[in-house]
Amino acid sequence: MVRLVPLFLAFWAILGFSTSWAKISEATETCLSCHESVTPGIVADWKKSVHAQILPGDILSKKYNVQVPKKFAGVVVGCAECHTQNHGAHKDTFDHNGFKVHKVVTPRDCATCHPHEVAQYQKNKMSHAYNNLLGNPVYHGLVEASLGPQSFKEGKLIYEKTSNLTKADACLHCHGTKVEVKGKVVRDTDFGEMEFVDLAGWPNNGVGRINPDGSMGSCTSCHPRHGFSIEVARKPYTCSECHKGPDVPGYKVYMVSKHGNIFSSKNHEWNFKPNNWTVGKDFTAPTCAACHISQLVDADGNIIVKRTHQMNDRLAWRIFGLIYAHPQPKDPDTTKIKNKAGLPLPTELTGEPVEGYLISKEEMAKRRATMKKVCLACHAEDWVEGHFAKLDKSIETTNKQTLAATLILLEAWNAGVAKGLPSSIFDEAIEKMWVEQWLFYANSTRYASAMAGADYGAFANGRWYLNKNLQQMLDWLGFLKAAKKAQ
Amino acid sequence: MVRLVPLFLAFWAILGFSTSWAKISEATETCLSCHESVTPGIVADWKKSVHAQILPGDILSKKYNVQVPKKFAGVVVGCAECHTQNHGAHKDTFDHNGFKVHKVVTPRDCATCHPHEVAQYQKNKMSHAYNNLLGNPVYHGLVEASLGPQSFKEGKLIYEKTSNLTKADACLHCHGTKVEVKGKVVRDTDFGEMEFVDLAGWPNNGVGRINPDGSMGSCTSCHPRHGFSIEVARKPYTCSECHKGPDVPGYKVYMVSKHGNIFSSKNHEWNFKPNNWTVGKDFTAPTCAACHISQLVDADGNIIVKRTHQMNDRLAWRIFGLIYAHPQPKDPDTTKIKNKAGLPLPTELTGEPVEGYLISKEEMAKRRATMKKVCLACHAEDWVEGHFAKLDKSIETTNKQTLAATLILLEAWNAGVAKGLPSSIFDEAIEKMWVEQWLFYANSTRYASAMAGADYGAFANGRWYLNKNLQQMLDWLGFLKAAKKAQ
Amino acid sequence: MVRLVPLFLAFWAILGFSTSWAKISEATETCLSCHESVTPGIVADWKKSVHAQILPGDILSKKYNVQVPKKFAGVVVGCAECHTQNHGAHKDTFDHNGFKVHKVVTPRDCATCHPHEVAQYQKNKMSHAYNNLLGNPVYHGLVEASLGPQSFKEGKLIYEKTSNLTKADACLHCHGTKVEVKGKVVRDTDFGEMEFVDLAGWPNNGVGRINPDGSMGSCTSCHPRHGFSIEVARKPYTCSECHKGPDVPGYKVYMVSKHGNIFSSKNHEWNFKPNNWTVGKDFTAPTCAACHISQLVDADGNIIVKRTHQMNDRLAWRIFGLIYAHPQPKDPDTTKIKNKAGLPLPTELTGEPVEGYLISKEEMAKRRATMKKVCLACHAEDWVEGHFAKLDKSIETTNKQTLAATLILLEAWNAGVAKGLPSSIFDEAIEKMWVEQWLFYANSTRYASAMAGADYGAFANGRWYLNKNLQQMLDWLGFLKAAKKAQ
Numbered sequence A, B, C: 001m002v003r004l005v006p007l008f009l010a011f012w013a014i015l016g017f018s019t020s021w022a023k024i025s026e027a028t029e030t031c032l033s034c035h036e037s038v039t040p041g042i043v044a045d046w047k048k049s050v051h052a053q054i055l056p057g058d059i060l061s062k063k064y065n066v067q068v069p070k071k072f073a074g075v076v077v078g079c080a081e082c083h084t085q086n087h088g089a090h091k092d093t094f095d096h097n098g099f100k101v102h103k104v105v106t107p108r109d110c111a112t113c114h115p116h117e118v119a120q121y122q123k124n125k126m127s128h129a130y131n132n133l134l135g136n137p138v139y140h141g142l143v144e145a146s147l148g149p150q151s152f153k154e155g156k157l158i159y160e161k162t163s164n165l166t167k168a169d170a171c172l173h174c175h176g177t178k179v180e181v182k183g184k185v186v187r188d189t190d191f192g193e194m195e196f197v198d199l200a201g202w203p204n205n206g207v208g209r210i211n212p213d214g215s216m217g218s219c220t221s222c223h224p225r226h227g228f229s230i231e232v233a234r235k236p237y238t239c240s241e242c243h244k245g246p247d248v249p250g251y252k253v254y255m256v257s258k259h260g261n262i263f264s265s266k267n268h269e270w271n272f273k274p275n276n277w278t279v280g281k282d283f284t285a286p287t288c289a290a291c292h293i294s295q296l297v298d299a300d301g302n303i304i305v306k307r308t309h310q311m312n313d314r315l316a317w318r319i320f321g322l323i324y325a326h327p328q329p330k331d332p333d334t335t336k337i338k339n340k341a342g343l344p345l346p347t348e349l350t351g352e353p354v355e356g357y358l359i360s361k362e363e364m365a366k367r368r369a370t371m372k373k374v375c376l377a378c379h380a381e382d383w384v385e386g387h388f389a390k391l392d393k394s395i396e397t398t399n400k401q402t403l404a405a406t407l408i409l410l411e412a413w414n415a416g417v418a419k420g421l422p423s424s425i426f427d428e429a430i431e432k433m434w435v436e437q438w439l440f441y442a443n444s445t446r447y448a449s450a451m452a453g454a455d456y457g458a459f460a461n462g463r464w465y466l467n468k469n470l471q472q473m474l475d476w477l478g479f480l481k482a483a484k485k486a487q
Helices: A010-014 A026-038 A040-047 A056-064 A079-083 A115-122 A125-134 A137-147 A164-169 A171-175 A230-234 A236-240 A250-256 A258-269 A288-292 A361-376 A381-414 A429-451 A463-486 B010-014 B026-038 B040-047 B056-064 B079-083 B115-122 B125-134 B137-147 B164-169 B171-175 B230-234 B236-240 B250-256 B258-269 B288-292 B361-376 B381-414 B429-451 B463-486 C010-014 C026-038 C040-047 C056-064 C079-083 C115-122 C125-134 C137-147 C164-169 C171-175 C230-234 C236-240 C250-256 C258-269 C288-292 C361-376 C381-414 C429-451 C463-486
Strands: A004-006 A021-023 A093-096 A099-102 A150-153 A156-159 A180-189 A192-200 A276-278 A295-297 A303-305 B093-096 B099-102 B150-153 B156-159 B180-189 B192-200 B276-278 B295-297 B303-305 C004-006 C021-023 C093-096 C099-102 C150-153 C156-159 C180-189 C192-200 C276-278 C295-297 C303-305
Touching: A026 A040, A026 A079, A079 A099, A093 A192, A115 A125, A125 A137, A125 A171, A137 A164, A137 A171, A137 B463, A150 B381, A150 B463, A156 B463, A164 A171, A164 B381, A180 B381, A192 B381, A230 A236, A230 A288, A230 B258, A236 A250, A236 B250, A236 B258, A250 A258, A250 A288, A250 A429, A250 C236, A258 C230, A258 C236, A288 A361, A303 A361, A361 A381, A381 A429, A381 A463, A381 C150, A381 C164, A381 C180, A381 C192, A429 A463, A429 B463, A463 B463, A463 C137, A463 C150, A463 C156, A463 C429, A463 C463, B026 B040, B026 B079, B079 B099, B093 B192, B115 B125, B125 B137, B125 B171, B137 B164, B137 B171, B137 C463, B150 C381, B150 C463, B156 C463, B164 B171, B164 C381, B180 C381, B192 C381, B230 B236, B230 B288, B230 C258, B236 B250, B236 C250, B236 C258, B250 B258, B250 B288, B250 B429, B288 B361, B303 B361, B361 B381, B381 B429, B381 B463, B429 B463, B429 C463, B463 C463, C026 C040, C026 C079, C079 C099, C093 C192, C115 C125, C125 C137, C125 C171, C137 C164, C137 C171, C164 C171, C230 C236, C230 C288, C236 C250, C250 C258, C250 C288, C250 C429, C288 C361, C303 C361, C361 C381, C381 C429, C381 C463, C429 C463
Parallel strands: A276 A295, B276 B295, C276 C295
Antiparallel strands: A004 A021, A093 A099, A150 A156, A180 A192, A295 A303, B093 B099, B150 B156, B180 B192, B295 B303, C004 C021, C093 C099, C150 C156, C180 C192, C295 C303
């Protein structure tokens, strides 16, 4: 029942690890004996992966000071190593051909071999993305008013409660669902009737998924199954799954930046695989990962920046998702924040940052200094300073443009042509125009400034729209008043 | 006059066919003798193609049970083999250096060697795309109101009749033009004056092109001249020519799905050429072709799904292009359909599907089961079921959101602030807002659900816009009423 | 201090030049001795470049009849060769480790070895892009009304003066900034305190940058630092930095054209490096560069079109950026143009081209004939004629649609519900709707026609929006009148 696979990955040999034969565990062999025919695609994908070709024990202890459990010594990382890991903690564990198997492999499972990455990721707002959205009453309201559906009755539009399926199909696709065990289900299979665990909120690979073992997050969001490729995670396409929309256009901005142009033209010659990623040699323009996550080194192997899975480690400002740009929150759980009006928001409705919950100026300076190290690997100091001067001005002016929109909205509420708090502040037409001011146009403009993709700060959802939207909101307010009078 | 070319394509050798020397026909040699200098680009492109390098006779008879005409035995497929094929049927045939040549190579010509593919394609709605658009009075009205132009006279906007050139430059670029012989034309060439046939509706490669031999469609839509590459047809870029716009955003949705992310990151390692496309080995995430067209096999060569050129063979629902999502029509000619109001539409204006013209629940289940086979090559049963549960909910809620918009429009017609039937239902501002509800936002949302590209069901032309558009339509209706009163 | 690098570029050997060892100048060695550790990324990038691997003297004199200065004989083109070039003319020159160094390498510097390209580029409107925008009072007004910011006070929106940082971050990112010396600045470095020149308008790589040596333009816009790769310049990604937005969607249109589809699918097999780019052999579908810039040859080496860096050499019409499409201007400095109303515009507000400043019909025919040579390398004459017939119709109808919008705007001005000249004609909501008619929708439609990317002439910012926008403008005009009456 034991099979040997050759360790043929050239880059691995280069790193100096032995090229002996790796062993598949007996348990994984059992999985493979059926799944090679049942789900041939993922088995073939796994076989090409590093997981299928190396013995993790040696490398992890030598290079990363991580001790893997004894049962993993001498075997590659296969089906059983992950899907039977920590089975006691997993509510989704079920009996399957004599094994205690769970469907949802979680960050806690991955932490067996990758504890540093998982620990960093827990400090990442992304791991809290489920609750930061649905556990915040203001934002939960935005979800409902964004997704609907509405029906039209007796001259009025009525929002219906958004179903869980719809939430899972939209916001929670990226934010993550809560995966819960509904019960058991029996299915006909090629091997006769079999019983499986039945899950709600499944399938989902969102970054802040609430898992059946109580952990948060999903490593496969960026390291997709079952190749777990560092190449995939380092290419910007992966980030585009959740960072391309008008509310968070990082990918689109990157692609029109000079960095993105060079990536698209030259990445066929780059090497995406070394853990220590050498600037200039392995790649000649940064990807998303280079600036935000990867460990970068110079040609002599000196570390330029250390790897982090806490994505805001190199970020001073939070430029998207909230009404006004503001310093990064101290805690990844943002539901704790309360502003003076009692709302769970990091700024007042008129833009002032909420004290106590956001990082200090010193911490902001430290994070920007870290990011600058990446820039300075290719650019001179004044180039980098000139770049950030434009970003700071962009944060200032986009916040100002959002404030102007907020003041128009306040006038609409005061004039009684729209209903403000405590009713939803996101459900009427003029409120939705206000939302687009910050959620689309201000965000887009700041992204363009942050990443030098100027189009998105000009005519592509940028400053053109900030200014046009204000003029249209003011006209719309006038039309609403006239229509009210005419009734 | 006979030249031999080496059969050097490695993958072809692997398939076990002889690597002897292929012969170019005398007729094609004659074509090449001038066209190598007159149109060097396409000649060079053809030389790299499979057509230029294999003798089709053997392979087609052995593998596909197709007998090619004797005159093609022993020669590669060159200029003359296609451009003089079936010349009697071609109204665009003209005398050219002693040959009866036609410009427009058609599916009927291709059927000489590829009869199965062409027969399937004739059952495809795409082959009927010209008449399904222009032969349907409702849709013809949408074309005119979409393309214009309009002029402004005495305070009123007036639609002018859309010219054939404009139609060919817009809708018919993809739907296909009617290519007709206008007459003859004499041109100065490098070889002196020559007479050519003169065509209307040319150039065009639309999927439902009406050809001068009476056939419908254009194989080069997806297998572009003169490489006829299966690699090109299997890459999603090809589909993007007609499936990227807001009305039909398949390509954009795919690209933000995890499938698209993986394709973009890893396709440089994939093999796009085998007819039997092996899941996991040849590719590790599906492209458009993998789900909708290609023959997929597992590592042992067992067929997972059979190749089809009837694109809705694996599709239960028709999710785009019409006012409400509905079961696929039985017949690819959709002009035959009549709803209760007498309109050539597959649903009533209020959404109920029209009985008799659409596939049954059993047929829907059968088609979805076929599609699921593709999914199940990598995913477990409950993963796949969970996916389709979200799609079904999305179809239900987007139809509901379209109904709400329709009811607002009906109120506008009733209130006399917009003109409904029998006048155009697409020409006024509030009518165009209604069109966008289903043609852009409901379609986009359903695509996002169908292909797991969630952004397009959220803020990128998705549910956000469905809800905002409803609120804006209702306000707009109020403004129209107030403006009417103020006059 | 002298190092030798091997000349290993295969394609270079093929071109027949000697593969001896190239010498790095002593000055450049000095630069590298620090910058290999200070800015490792660009040093590594440069080392892979042709500049780092060839002796330019021989090639330039033999093939291009260019004599490089004696001091460059026998050395590769390194840091010092560019950054100390013409230092007397450079206001940004400063003392740096015993060298007179300038930061901003300019077209005048590049002209030392590439005089033909620079001379052509000076006739290119792109080199005048700074002043053509900011030196034209009408267009300067569009910049201010597009960028803002605005504030809301006492029921009114007020435009603030746009800061230089904001302009540099948006319009001037592509158009180019004016780079000026502000003074000196002392910085802490790894090598102790050092003094540098301090620049305003920096960083910037815009196409019309005003440089500290008085020259205009930036070669690195398309040949980015420090690889200066012809491959990068020939791939469409590079053009997308400035030609992807809704005002100038060339890249997006290309990507949905059949040309773009084929590029995306097959460019991994193409050769982007030969100066003489062979149609069909090196590439099988054109990129931006193929149609607009590169020297194309047939398989026998016959020139099809000559290389040009005056981008409108093959263009009859100017289809974007101005209110109406019109013949190309004669002079790249478009601020000289005055229409009958005294405005610096190439057409009247009602569309008639301004005589005397635009190229003649003969010149238009000549330029189109040049472009057609590119098309005819793959397509037959009638294919090409049919294509251009659609473009001409598109220019006619989009100008008509713009005129209709202008007439509605004139009525708004006449009715006193919007302020026209001499006030800004770009600052109010209905004026911005008018701007989008020509700047977004008419431009997009014409691009789609010019490059056969039909989606952008239909539903993706194309004719659908031209017609919808007109209907909405007319309704909006009615709402403005009603709101005025209601006050």
